[in-house]
Structure formats: C-alpha cells, structure tokens
Amino acid sequence: MQLDAKIPDGAIADKWTNYKFERKLVNPANRRKYDVIVVGTGLAGGAAAATLGEQGYNVKAFTFHDSARRAHSIAAQGGINAAKNYKGDGDSIYRLFYDTVKGGDFRAREANVYRLAEESVNIIDQATAQGVPFAREYGGLLDNRSFGGAQVSRTFYARGQTGQQLLLGVYQQLSRQIGLGNVALYNRSELVDIVVVDGRAAGIVVRDLVTGQVTSHSAHAVVLATGGYSNAFFLSTNAMACNVTAAWRAHRKGAAFANPCYTQIHPTSIPQSDDFQSKLTLMSESLRNDGRIWCPKSPDETRPPDQIPEADRDYYLERRYPSFGNLAPRDIASRAAKIEVDAGKGVGPLKNGVYLDFSDAIARLGRDTIEERYGNLFEMYERITDESPYDVPMRIYPAVHYTMGGLWVDYELMTTVPGLYAAGEANFSDHGANRLGASALMQGLSDGYFVLPNTISNYLAPLLGTKPVPTDHAEFQVAEAAATARFAGYLAIGGTRSPDAFHQQLGKIMWDYCGMERTKEGLEKALSEIPALHEEFRKDLRVTGSGEATNQTLEKAGRVDDFFELAQVMCLDALTREESCGGHFRAEHQTEEGEAERDDAHFAHVAAWEWTGDPANPTRHTEPLEFENVHLQVRSYK
Amino acid sequence: MATSTVARGPAGAGTKRAKRKAPFPIELYRSALGKKYVMAVTGIMLMGFVLLHMIGNLKMFLGPAEFDHYAEFLRELLVPVLPRTVTLWLLRGGLIVAFALHIHAAYSLTRMNHAARPVKYQSQRDYIAANFASRTMRWTGVIFGLFLVWHLFDLSWTGTGYSFHRGAAYANVSTSLHRIPVGILYIVANLALGVHLFHGAWSLFQSLGWNNPRFNAWRRNFAAGFAALIVVGNVAMPVAILAGIVAVH
Amino acid sequence: MKELNLTLKIWRQDGPDSNGSFDTIAAPGINDEMSFLEMLDLVNERLINEGKDAVVFDHDCREGICGTCSLMINGQAHGPQKGTATCQLHMRKFSDGDEIVIEPWRAAAFPIIKDLMVDRAAFDRIVESGGYITAETGGAPDANIIPIPKPVADAAMDAAACIGCGACVAACPNSAANLFTSAKVAHLNLLPQGQAERHARVEAMVDTMEEFFGSCTNHGECQEACPKEISIDFIALMNRDYLAAKFKNRRTLSRK
The missing domain is CATH 3.90.700.10 (Succinate dehydrogenase/fumarate reductase flavoprotein, catalytic domain)
Structure with missing residues (x-):
C-alpha cells in the first residue's frame, strides 16, 4: 500500500491556494451529472452535503438518526477557534497553525493544519451569514474567550451551546437543499458496508433501521463523515449511538486506518x-x-x-x-x-x-x-x-472524548480507496496526537464547507460521462447478502448476554489498558483478552426481537462487533508506538518529571494500518511527517 | 393532515411554495393563524359589545324611565343623519358577522385540532399551564351561545311565557328575570361567559402578536379584571331583581 | 444513594398501524443516582435476560442537547422536572413504590414507529420550507461587518436554543407546533442577516406547519414542557410577522 499524501508544492502559506488553482474543475452545468453519497449529517457531513448540493451535484445524504439535526457535533459546548484576531492580541493564521501543530505534539501533517487555520476565518464569516447567534459584546461585535493550549483569545462561542448552533446552521443549509430537491436525505438508515468496484468506491449498503431492509446506493464518490470511535471505551462523552461501523467497514474494504491509538481524554x-x-x-x-x-x-x-x-x-x-x-x-x-x-x-x-x-x-x-x-x-x-x-x-x-485517529486521508481527504473520502472526526488528518479545545468544530466545518467541495472535483472531473455502477452489480449483491446474513446471524446466536454487556466488558479492558496511561504488559494483556471476548460474543450473544422492525438491540450488536475488531488495532498501534505523544502516553516513555517523552527519531510518522482479513494481524504502513515550519521541540507549557 | 403510517424513503422531493391566489383577507383566513386573528379581532368586537351592553343595562338600577330612555337612545342613534334604528341595525349587522366569524373560526380550528391528535393519550395528563378556562373555551362558548339565542327570544323577539311587550325593555327584563329559574339561568350563563373571557381576553394578545415586555405582565390581569367586571355587572341584575332591590314593572 | 422499587406502565406497540397497549413491568432495585434512561437501560437489560424484546425508545446524546429523547412520563412531556429533557431527568425525582406511566408522544404528525419511538420528520419539513438564511458557502462578508446589539443576539439565541424534541407538540392539548416553528422563525427573523427572507420565511414555515399540526389556542402548556424553556413570546412574534407577510408578500407580488 502506497501512502501518497499528495501535498501540493510551494511555501506553506501558498499550498492551498496553489492546489485550488491547479485542481481539475467540473463545469457548473455538468455537476448534475454526478452523484455523490455523503454518510453522516454532523458538521462535516452536513456541511459537505449542503455545499455540494449548492454547487449542483446530485447528493444523497444518509443518517442513522431520525433527523439531520441530531449528530453528536451538537453536544460541543465551548466554542470554535478562528484566527480572526478580533481581540488584537497577536493572533494570526500562522499562530493558529503553530499552536495546533505544537498542541498535536508534532504528529500532524503541517500542510493540512495550515489549511485548517486558513479556512478557520471563513467558517466564522459563513456561520454568521447563516444566522448562527455567536456571543457578542455590547458594541455588537463578536466576543471571544480563551481555550486550552493557546495564549490568545480566539474562541468564538454561542453560550455553552456552540456545537448546537453551528450544527443547526449546517442543518438549515442542508434543509434548504433538501427542500430544493438537490439533496435527498435518507434518515434512520445505517451504513453497513462500502462497495468497491474495480478499485474505486462505487457505493454503500445501508440498513433501514425502521424496516430492517438492506438496500444499496451507488454514486461517483462516497464521503464518510461518520465521527469518531470513543465509544470503543463504552463509557465516553460521546452520544450513545456513536460508533465506528462506517469507518471500520471502509477499512475492511481497503481504507487504511491511521493512528488509532490517538484518543483524547x-x-x-x-x-x-x-x-x-x-x-x-x-x-x-x-x-x-x-x-x-x-x-x-x-x-x-x-x-x-x-x-x-x-x-x-x-x-x-x-x-x-x-x-x-x-x-x-x-x-x-x-x-x-x-x-x-x-x-x-x-x-x-x-x-x-x-x-x-x-x-x-x-x-x-x-x-x-x-x-x-x-x-x-x-x-x-x-x-x-x-x-x-x-x-x-x-x-x-x-x-x-475524541479520537484523533481515523481513516487515513491524503491532502484531498481521500482515503486509500479512490473515490472514498473521509471528513471530520472520521479522518485522522489535522490534530496529530492531541486536539486542542475548540478545534473539532473548526475541522469538521473546514472539511465540510471548504476543503471537500474543492477537492472532490479533482476526482470527479475525469469521470465525466460515466455512470455510477448500477446497484444490481454483483459486488453490491454480495455485500447486501453479507450484511443481511450478518444481522440474521446475531439474531440466530441465541446466547445469554446482551450486546451492552459485552460492550461494557470491552470498554473496561480498553480503559484499563489502552486508556490514559498505557504499558507494554497492559496492552499485551488487552490483545489477548479482546479476541477471547470477541469469540465469546460470537457464541454467547443474545439479541431478542426481530430483524424486520426497529430493533435497537440488533443495531447495537452490529456496532459492538466492529468495536471488537477496532479495539485490537487500537491496542496494536499503542503497543507499536514506543513513545509518548499527546493523548498516547506510554508509562515506559516519560521524563523524570512525568511528562510525555516523544521519540522523533523513530516515530515522527503517521502509522496507517491495512486490513488483512485478520483483525489481530493488520499490516502497518508509515507516512513520514516533515516539519519544515514548526520545528520539533519538547512541548512545554510550564 | 399527515397519514398515520411512517413514510420511508428520501426526503427531498422539493417543498412546494405557497400559492397565492385569493385576496389577502381570504388568504389570511384560510390559515389557522389567520383564523386566530379573526377570533381575536371579533373577540374584541364582542367584548366591546358585552361591555357596553352591561353598562347600558346597569341603568336598570336608575329606574324604568332611565332604562327605557337608554333603549330609545339606541334606536335614535345618529338620527337625523340616518333614519331611526338604521344605525342600530348596522351595529347589529356587525355583531352578527362577528359572531358568525368567531363561531366558524372556532369550529374549524376545533376540527383541525381534533384531527391533529386522532389517538388521545391513554394515561392521565398532568397539565401545568393549561387551566380550566383555556381547556373549556369551546364549551363555555357553546353554553353562552345557546343562552344568547334564548336571551334574544326572551327579551327581543317573542318572550318566554310571560307578558311580553315588544319594545317595553324595562318591563320585559324585570318581569322575565323575576322568575327564579330564569335568574339562575342568567347567572350560570354569565359565569360561563366570565370563564370564556378569562382566557379569551388574554389569548387575544398572543394571537394578535401584541407582546411586549412593558405590558406583558398586565395582560393576564386585564383579562381577569375584564371577566370579573362583566360577571359582577351582569349577575348583579338578576340578583337585584330576585332580591327585590330593583322593582318589577 | 437510595434504592427504589418501581412499577412501570410502558406503552408497547409493534408499528404505526398496530394497536398498542400498556405493559406493566416491575422495576425493583433502582439506584436513585441513575438517570431515567439508565433506568430504562437496566429494565431492557433485564428484559433481554428474560428473552423478551427490549423497549424501543429514542435517545442519543444524554446531555439534553440533541433532542432525540422524548417520552410522556406520568402525563408530562419529559417528566416532572421543569426545563429538563428526559435524558437529564434523574431517578431521585421519584420515590420508592411509585408507579410510572410512560407513553410516546401522540400527534397525527408524529406516527409511532415502535413502542415509545415516534417519527418527527414533520419538523424537518417545516425547516426545509424556510427555516434557513440563504447564504451559500463562499462569499460571506466578514463576520463583524454587521454589528448586532447584544440584546438582539441574546434573544435570537434564546429562540435558537430549541432542540427539536417535539415536547411542545406532545404537551399541547391541540398538538400544535407553534412553539417549535416560532422558535426557528424568531431566531432568524430577529437577526439582521435574516431580514431579506423574513416574510417569505414565516409564511412558508407556518403554511407547512399547518399541513401537519393543530392550531395554537394559547394554553401555554408548550412553554412549561420545553426542556429549553423557550417562551411563548416567540409565538406572538411569529403571529405578527405572519400577518405582515400575508400582506407584504402580496404587495411585492403585485408589483411584478
């Protein structure tokens, strides 16, 4: 597997501008000839679907919620960073870039982070134009507050409900496109598989959570904006339904999974x-x-x-x-x-x-x-x-709380499967080993509003005149049959314990051995316990009810099944990364004062795992990280 | 109204734009919000009538001459600009239209509301804000409406079994209300009206969008005060007649 | 920490068109530190252990912000605690030996999907018809170009706090959605950015709302049930804007 990050040429400040000029474009009149699937309607997915719809593409958006307003982006409280320097305290795009790279403990790709900092200012303009009621000073101008890891005041907020207000802004834009007929929204539809035909993403297979029906949808490109995997720990601050299934199914179809051990506490x-x-x-x-x-x-x-x-x-x-x-x-x-x-x-x-x-x-x-x-x-x-x-x-x-790891993506947010994109928390791209506060909203919206709508045309333009793979193609049939069989399988086990019981046990292993502090022994222990528990899950699971109607126990079973496989890669990644950085703290690698000790000589790289068919033995690939602008240093906040 | 089954499939067929064909007032009346406007505006007209009606009738306490003089004054309104009783009939016409609209709007909104919840809650509701007055509007309205018809027969059209003399306002009122069941009927009907006004006189502010922090706190007091005034004033008459405070002619 | 022994009467219904009924389930040994939904999780866990179907109910963030949870608890939408969504309701609000009756939201516009889960898509239809400011991505002016007085921004935020849970409709004796609709209308109509579409917005949203829901008779029950305590003052604002819209839209049209 080749990991080509496709970072554009030029000085750091010119890369994104250069890229936007050089990429291939799709003429507005031709855009309606393309179908794009967007899975997830949080900040990243909703914004991408709305913007692609505005631009004229045929968009199909999928959410497993009842409405596009429920995604967990809504629960973000504190705020969103932007290098507006409205406070005149010396903020700049470069400083936000610098703080983010340093805050991420030098494990993020510089070019991506710089682009994020550049787009941050546009997000605030965009959100304000949409009617997001950010907090204001008495003079009527926007207010800012301070957040961790920064010495400037650059966080915009809407009371303690910033995520809610930004998501409602996205939801409103998406609703407008739905009303205009540019986006078709499939609600209560959970992705259960990704279909790859001739090495390209061809579409997805979804399960209707109301009727249990499994159907296929095809498109020229597929965007996954399906969030993070914190719920592998069972207890997390994520919403109950947050899961890794979409990203994991993509991983099983060839998308590399990067830095799974980077979890934020x-x-x-x-x-x-x-x-x-x-x-x-x-x-x-x-x-x-x-x-x-x-x-x-x-x-x-x-x-x-x-x-x-x-x-x-x-x-x-x-x-x-x-x-x-x-x-x-x-x-x-x-x-x-x-x-x-x-x-x-x-x-x-x-x-x-x-x-x-x-x-x-x-x-x-x-x-x-x-x-x-x-x-x-x-x-x-x-x-x-x-x-x-x-x-x-x-x-x-x-x-x-958050997972910095996720599907590996290049500068264009494309995974290792051509035509399959990942945006928002679902990808690994911008936060390195630790995310600064108020940066998740920024990344989700940057990916959805500004990055993806620009990069996707580079892939779509050469496909002009082609039709999406029809959903009666053999690959779709195989995937549908497999998904149907998988869910029937959970129902047929007839064991004694509920999916929640297994999930709780898995979460305990993960928290104890792959949580805030990790050790070689602990991780090895986890790696022996998880497969055993997964085996027990396959034999002793009990799912009551039927597969032909709403069945939350059955939904949960599918999600927990995927968490089991992911958990192993998380532990493997944590075990292999013999250093401490950001959210990944290995007890063996700390300074005398107990601070994290990085090993830049050996680990200044992204670890991307390739599925081999055996969750215990994936292949590890690396993408070296080069720091040309922010020089590697010991992170000090003293 | 929505169907009872859950429609599956994509949303995005396109939202239809409101078509505008009819003239503005009709267009407004077609919507439920517009009907509420009409209920509020006609409500105000009817409240004005009820208030003036009460003030006029309280002349009863000043004696038959004053009372009949007032009745004659109404017939003579705007004479000689308009012929005798024409103004009165115009006012009556306005009232009839207001009543008709008030009742029609109430009827269609009630039907709409029933259709909006075809299956009721199967357990006991525990209301917090909705009070007896707000939940019984349609019943107090119907009770008072039926009473009104009877009231017109009783004192304006035919009389109800006493020596009715068309136009002899004081005599008719005092004779009719001297009967105990009739007195009770008047009291009950006015209590129903009071309850109706207690909610209606508050509700109209919301329906018309008259909402301002400067006077919001007074809206409820106004409604309560108005309802109390009408009930006390109107009930005073049958009570006074039955108690012999006001003489029967 | 106290232990509560409760009796639950939970509405069970297979699908939108089937007949449902109450199922009485004993729930002994409930820790009063639990949230209401954790209590239901435990009940479900026990049902699964007995080989029975778990009770279906909508929930997600459990922080009172996503608006997914619902439930009519003892005749009150989101239960007895004011300004609190079901997911933030804790069992310490109940006493040992209580019988708790749990019903789904009931409205023609909210068909029951299964047990306690309802379909609130009608809300999305209302927003799709006009609950937005047309501001396509790109080309937005600088965020500080229009100063917005703080009280105006605060009032818009008060309205924008709506989580779209449907408690207002559930609590309303008429199944009216005026509080939900007016909150979105007020959020956007109060802000300077929303003025261009002010009248078209309120007209389209109200007209769409009336296709699904009942009418407002100013009971004020919605305001009491709202987990975000959104005020019915916004309904008055919507009413005023709607009248202006019916009038102004027509005038604009007549000039064409």
Missing part, C-alpha cells in the same frame, strides 16, 4: 457515580477560564471542600505549569488529574475526581457574570449530581 467530565452509568457528561473546557483546579494535599483529607484551608489545597496545574496554569492542554491536564487521583487524593464519594472551584471567580466577578458565562453548564451539572457549583466546587475527572 478530556480533563473535565463529571466523574462516574455508579456502575449503571451509560455515558459520561462533559463539562466544557471553557470552565477552566475561570475555575481553578485543585485537590487536597493529603490523601486522608475528609473535610468538605469549603473547610479545607488554602494551605492544605494543591492547585497542581498552577503549580506545575505556571504559564498556562489551569489552561494547560487537555492531555496534560488529564494526566495530571490521574496522577493526583492515583495518589489517593481524589475527592467525592468514590474519591474519583478533583475539584474545579469557582469561588475565587465568583468573589472577583460576581455571581451574575459567572451565571451568564456558564449558567447552563452549572444547571446541567446540578441536574446530574444534585450539587450546585455556585456553592460547592464541581467534581471533575478525565473521560474519553
């Missing part, structure tokens, strides 16, 4: 309260603007937080990282919390959290200001925990 989630918990709830990183993180100095502390005197508190982030303090990047803040909790200094009934304290901020700014900034987050916290953060410090603990 978000530092501020509400700690788990009991064993029945179905998911973790994130508290926005923006809270770290005004909240101070601390834990008691003594593991034997039993006093309630307000009675612990300053002298007995350890504001460990401010102590260890004085210049960034509570706004240290996510990977660093998470690991610091883990160190304290592992040392027995955790707080709360299960001693599994640290405090995020707003009392100083309330004293300084007044309760009203804090309420205006974070009111809805505080309410959410109180609904879940029954404690008011105005009176008692919040309790937080890291949780799996």
Whole structure:
C-alpha cells in the first residue's frame, strides 16, 4: 500500500491556494451529472452535503438518526477557534497553525493544519451569514474567550451551546437543499458496508433501521463523515449511538486506518457515580477560564471542600505549569488529574475526581457574570449530581472524548480507496496526537464547507460521462447478502448476554489498558483478552426481537462487533508506538518529571494500518511527517 | 393532515411554495393563524359589545324611565343623519358577522385540532399551564351561545311565557328575570361567559402578536379584571331583581 | 444513594398501524443516582435476560442537547422536572413504590414507529420550507461587518436554543407546533442577516406547519414542557410577522 499524501508544492502559506488553482474543475452545468453519497449529517457531513448540493451535484445524504439535526457535533459546548484576531492580541493564521501543530505534539501533517487555520476565518464569516447567534459584546461585535493550549483569545462561542448552533446552521443549509430537491436525505438508515468496484468506491449498503431492509446506493464518490470511535471505551462523552461501523467497514474494504491509538481524554467530565452509568457528561473546557483546579494535599483529607484551608489545597496545574496554569492542554491536564487521583487524593464519594472551584471567580466577578458565562453548564451539572457549583466546587475527572485517529486521508481527504473520502472526526488528518479545545468544530466545518467541495472535483472531473455502477452489480449483491446474513446471524446466536454487556466488558479492558496511561504488559494483556471476548460474543450473544422492525438491540450488536475488531488495532498501534505523544502516553516513555517523552527519531510518522482479513494481524504502513515550519521541540507549557 | 403510517424513503422531493391566489383577507383566513386573528379581532368586537351592553343595562338600577330612555337612545342613534334604528341595525349587522366569524373560526380550528391528535393519550395528563378556562373555551362558548339565542327570544323577539311587550325593555327584563329559574339561568350563563373571557381576553394578545415586555405582565390581569367586571355587572341584575332591590314593572 | 422499587406502565406497540397497549413491568432495585434512561437501560437489560424484546425508545446524546429523547412520563412531556429533557431527568425525582406511566408522544404528525419511538420528520419539513438564511458557502462578508446589539443576539439565541424534541407538540392539548416553528422563525427573523427572507420565511414555515399540526389556542402548556424553556413570546412574534407577510408578500407580488 502506497501512502501518497499528495501535498501540493510551494511555501506553506501558498499550498492551498496553489492546489485550488491547479485542481481539475467540473463545469457548473455538468455537476448534475454526478452523484455523490455523503454518510453522516454532523458538521462535516452536513456541511459537505449542503455545499455540494449548492454547487449542483446530485447528493444523497444518509443518517442513522431520525433527523439531520441530531449528530453528536451538537453536544460541543465551548466554542470554535478562528484566527480572526478580533481581540488584537497577536493572533494570526500562522499562530493558529503553530499552536495546533505544537498542541498535536508534532504528529500532524503541517500542510493540512495550515489549511485548517486558513479556512478557520471563513467558517466564522459563513456561520454568521447563516444566522448562527455567536456571543457578542455590547458594541455588537463578536466576543471571544480563551481555550486550552493557546495564549490568545480566539474562541468564538454561542453560550455553552456552540456545537448546537453551528450544527443547526449546517442543518438549515442542508434543509434548504433538501427542500430544493438537490439533496435527498435518507434518515434512520445505517451504513453497513462500502462497495468497491474495480478499485474505486462505487457505493454503500445501508440498513433501514425502521424496516430492517438492506438496500444499496451507488454514486461517483462516497464521503464518510461518520465521527469518531470513543465509544470503543463504552463509557465516553460521546452520544450513545456513536460508533465506528462506517469507518471500520471502509477499512475492511481497503481504507487504511491511521493512528488509532490517538484518543483524547478530556480533563473535565463529571466523574462516574455508579456502575449503571451509560455515558459520561462533559463539562466544557471553557470552565477552566475561570475555575481553578485543585485537590487536597493529603490523601486522608475528609473535610468538605469549603473547610479545607488554602494551605492544605494543591492547585497542581498552577503549580506545575505556571504559564498556562489551569489552561494547560487537555492531555496534560488529564494526566495530571490521574496522577493526583492515583495518589489517593481524589475527592467525592468514590474519591474519583478533583475539584474545579469557582469561588475565587465568583468573589472577583460576581455571581451574575459567572451565571451568564456558564449558567447552563452549572444547571446541567446540578441536574446530574444534585450539587450546585455556585456553592460547592464541581467534581471533575478525565473521560474519553475524541479520537484523533481515523481513516487515513491524503491532502484531498481521500482515503486509500479512490473515490472514498473521509471528513471530520472520521479522518485522522489535522490534530496529530492531541486536539486542542475548540478545534473539532473548526475541522469538521473546514472539511465540510471548504476543503471537500474543492477537492472532490479533482476526482470527479475525469469521470465525466460515466455512470455510477448500477446497484444490481454483483459486488453490491454480495455485500447486501453479507450484511443481511450478518444481522440474521446475531439474531440466530441465541446466547445469554446482551450486546451492552459485552460492550461494557470491552470498554473496561480498553480503559484499563489502552486508556490514559498505557504499558507494554497492559496492552499485551488487552490483545489477548479482546479476541477471547470477541469469540465469546460470537457464541454467547443474545439479541431478542426481530430483524424486520426497529430493533435497537440488533443495531447495537452490529456496532459492538466492529468495536471488537477496532479495539485490537487500537491496542496494536499503542503497543507499536514506543513513545509518548499527546493523548498516547506510554508509562515506559516519560521524563523524570512525568511528562510525555516523544521519540522523533523513530516515530515522527503517521502509522496507517491495512486490513488483512485478520483483525489481530493488520499490516502497518508509515507516512513520514516533515516539519519544515514548526520545528520539533519538547512541548512545554510550564 | 399527515397519514398515520411512517413514510420511508428520501426526503427531498422539493417543498412546494405557497400559492397565492385569493385576496389577502381570504388568504389570511384560510390559515389557522389567520383564523386566530379573526377570533381575536371579533373577540374584541364582542367584548366591546358585552361591555357596553352591561353598562347600558346597569341603568336598570336608575329606574324604568332611565332604562327605557337608554333603549330609545339606541334606536335614535345618529338620527337625523340616518333614519331611526338604521344605525342600530348596522351595529347589529356587525355583531352578527362577528359572531358568525368567531363561531366558524372556532369550529374549524376545533376540527383541525381534533384531527391533529386522532389517538388521545391513554394515561392521565398532568397539565401545568393549561387551566380550566383555556381547556373549556369551546364549551363555555357553546353554553353562552345557546343562552344568547334564548336571551334574544326572551327579551327581543317573542318572550318566554310571560307578558311580553315588544319594545317595553324595562318591563320585559324585570318581569322575565323575576322568575327564579330564569335568574339562575342568567347567572350560570354569565359565569360561563366570565370563564370564556378569562382566557379569551388574554389569548387575544398572543394571537394578535401584541407582546411586549412593558405590558406583558398586565395582560393576564386585564383579562381577569375584564371577566370579573362583566360577571359582577351582569349577575348583579338578576340578583337585584330576585332580591327585590330593583322593582318589577 | 437510595434504592427504589418501581412499577412501570410502558406503552408497547409493534408499528404505526398496530394497536398498542400498556405493559406493566416491575422495576425493583433502582439506584436513585441513575438517570431515567439508565433506568430504562437496566429494565431492557433485564428484559433481554428474560428473552423478551427490549423497549424501543429514542435517545442519543444524554446531555439534553440533541433532542432525540422524548417520552410522556406520568402525563408530562419529559417528566416532572421543569426545563429538563428526559435524558437529564434523574431517578431521585421519584420515590420508592411509585408507579410510572410512560407513553410516546401522540400527534397525527408524529406516527409511532415502535413502542415509545415516534417519527418527527414533520419538523424537518417545516425547516426545509424556510427555516434557513440563504447564504451559500463562499462569499460571506466578514463576520463583524454587521454589528448586532447584544440584546438582539441574546434573544435570537434564546429562540435558537430549541432542540427539536417535539415536547411542545406532545404537551399541547391541540398538538400544535407553534412553539417549535416560532422558535426557528424568531431566531432568524430577529437577526439582521435574516431580514431579506423574513416574510417569505414565516409564511412558508407556518403554511407547512399547518399541513401537519393543530392550531395554537394559547394554553401555554408548550412553554412549561420545553426542556429549553423557550417562551411563548416567540409565538406572538411569529403571529405578527405572519400577518405582515400575508400582506407584504402580496404587495411585492403585485408589483411584478
């Protein structure tokens, strides 16, 4: 397998402009002769489908939700970065690029990141024109807040619901195209396979979640914008239905899967309260603007937080990282919390959290200001925990939140399967080993609005005059039959345990051995336990109900099945990457102070895994990363 | 109305644009929002009538001469610009149209609302904001409407079993309402009207889009006050007659 | 932490055209720290262990923002806690020995798919008819070119907070969708960017809404049920804009 990133020539600042000029174009009158399938209607997928529809392509959009407004992009709280420099504090495209490459611990492709920073400013313009109600100053201009890993204020926000507002903006644009008939939306339709004919993506096979019917759809190109795979850990901040199936099915059809071990653990989630918990709830990183993180100095502390005197508190982030303090990047803040909790200094009934304290901020700014900034987050916290953060410090603990890894894509966002694209969290492209806060929304929208609609024509133009492969082609028939058989198979096992029971067990293995801190022994243990559990899943799964009507247990079974295979590659990737970088922390590779220790000599590359038919033995390919602009250095936030 | 089955398949056949053919008021009346406008506007007209009707009738407490003089004044309105009773008939015509529209709009909206939930909730609903008045609008409306017909027969057209003299306003009223069942009927009907007004006089602000933080808090008070005023004023008459405070002629 | 022993009466229905009925399911040993949906997860897990079909219900983010979850709980849309979607409702709001009745949303426009899951596609049809600002990708002017007074931006945001869950329709005695529609209309009609299509938008959206839903009689029940506490003030705004639209659109047309 050849990994050709197709990075355009020229200086870093000219690459995207050069590319846009040199790529092949499709004449507006010819665009309706092309069919494009977009799977997923979150920020990336919805934006791509809407923009391609506007440009004149025939778009078929697919979502497994009931509506195009439900994707998990909606849950992003804090904001979206853009190098607008509206605050005049020295921000620039180059600085956003620099911060993102550095924040990603030098494991991202420079050219992609620069393009992302360039497009960031257009996103804000676009979203504002669509009516996204970003927060404003009294003068009527846009407001900004600060986020982790940056020393400038560049985060645009809409209360604590930025993701919701941006997704609704996308949804509105997509709805307009649906209303005009340029996009056909298939809702409650889950991708169950990708079809490749003559080495090109030919279409997809979907299962109707209402009727259980399996059908095929073909097109000239297929875009996957199907999100990340955090739910491999069972407990994560992702929505319940988030899954890897689309990306994994693409992987099985030849798309390389890059850097699966890069998972982001978000530092501020509400700690788990009991064993029945179905998911973790994130508290926005923006809270770290005004909240101070601390834990008691003594593991034997039993006093309630307000009675612990300053002298007995350890504001460990401010102590260890004085210049960034509570706004240290996510990977660093998470690991610091883990160190304290592992040392027995955790707080709360299960001693599994640290405090995020707003009392100083309330004293300084007044309760009203804090309420205006974070009111809805505080309410959410109180609904879940029954404690008011105005009176008692919040309790937080890291949780799996985002996956930087994903389908390998070149500069054009094309996977290793020609005609198959991946956008948004589903691809691996822009965040390296760690994503900075407020950058996920930026990447999803950049890919969907600005990158993909520009790059896809380069692939489509030469296909003028060809028709999509008909869905009665043998490959489609084979894929449909296989999918039908797969779902019938789950129903036929007749074992004793539900898909959730297996998922929970898989998640525990992943969190214990492939979570915030990884070791060789742990990963090897996971690699022996996961296949055994997967085998048990195949023999002992119980799915009740039928395959001909809505059956959420059956849907879950298919998703968990794919998580089992992915989990093995995640562990393999973590095991092979003998260094610590960003979200990937190998206990064997740390400095004396406990910071991540990269090995640039051996691992300054992207690892892309090729499916071989055996999930335990995929082939590892590498794409070397070259840093011509941001020089490799030890990441320091001290 | 939507069908009861879930339609599967792609959405994107194209949304139809609203066609505009009829004149603006008819076009407006075709929509439910427009019907609500009409209900609100006719509601205001009827409220005005109810208020003036009450004020006029309270002259009963000033005695037969004052009362009959007022009745005659109505017949003489705008004389000599227009002939006798013409203005009154014009007003009556307006009222009849308002009633007809109010009732027709209510009827078609009710049908629309029934069709919007063909299968009711199978368990007990626990309402929070919807109150007795808002949920019984159609019943209080129907009760009062039926009463009104009877009221017209009773005092304007034929009389209802007492010595009715066309045009002898005071005599007719005081004689008819002196009967206990009739008095009770008037009281019940006016209570129904009060309940109807309690919601209607608030609701019209919303329907007409009269919503402003400066007076929003007063809308509910206005409705309650108006309803109370009408009920007290109108009920005072049968009570006074039955109690002998107002003499029967 | 307390343990609750509950009796659930859950609506079970095979499909849109079948007849459903309540199924009484005992739910002993419920931890009161659980969310309502985690309680249902546990009930489902037990049903699967008994070899029975799990109860189908819509849910996804469980953070109260995606709007996928629904449920009529004890006669109230999203249950007893004000301003809270079902997924954020916790079992500490219930007491030991309670009987909890769970029904799907009921409206002609929301046909039942299975058990507690309904089809809310009618909402999408309303948005498709006009719930957007035409601003095709590319060519947008600088975001700071139009200053928007903070109170206006805040009011638009209040309206834009709608999560499209359908509780307003479910709670409304008339199955009206005026709160949902007016929230989208107000969000876009309040902003300067939305002025060009202001009247066409409200007219198209209201007309589409009326194809599916009942009419508003100002009960105010929707506002109480709304997990985002969106105000019925927006309905008044929509009513005003609709009248203006019927009038103005016609005038614009007549000049052609």
